Amino acid sequence: MKPETLNFFDKVYEVARLIPYGKVTSYGAIARYLGAARSARMVGYAMNGSGGKDVPAHRVVNRKGLLTGKHHFDGTNLMQQLLESEGIEVVDNQIQNLESVYWDPNELK
DNA sequence: CCCCTGACTGGAA
């Protein structure tokens, strides 16, 4: 495991914690914020280690607003429930009115 | 070293 990789993972967790309540962002947005625009998949990969950490992984979805990572949660619909608890409308693993709840980390720079 | 998989994205259809 290279130090840079560890830093990258740590950065991902750091940004994920910055996501406001009731908002969501995409893997690519985080990757771009870290300067690794082409490593969006690695962001999701990093989230694999988010278990047990204070990382709100449920607020991170793909650019279509689809809950692609819900299968990695304990329950089948746990991720959706968490989002709905924050006032985010989710139907069939897809976020409704995505533009209203979308938050880009690049805008806080 | 080669091949496959994956919580993805942008561009084309």
Place this chain on the structure above:
DNA sequence: GTTCCAGCCAGGG
């Protein structure tokens, strides 16, 4: 607007 294809980086067999 969605769906499909190829490219992308990193890790594991």
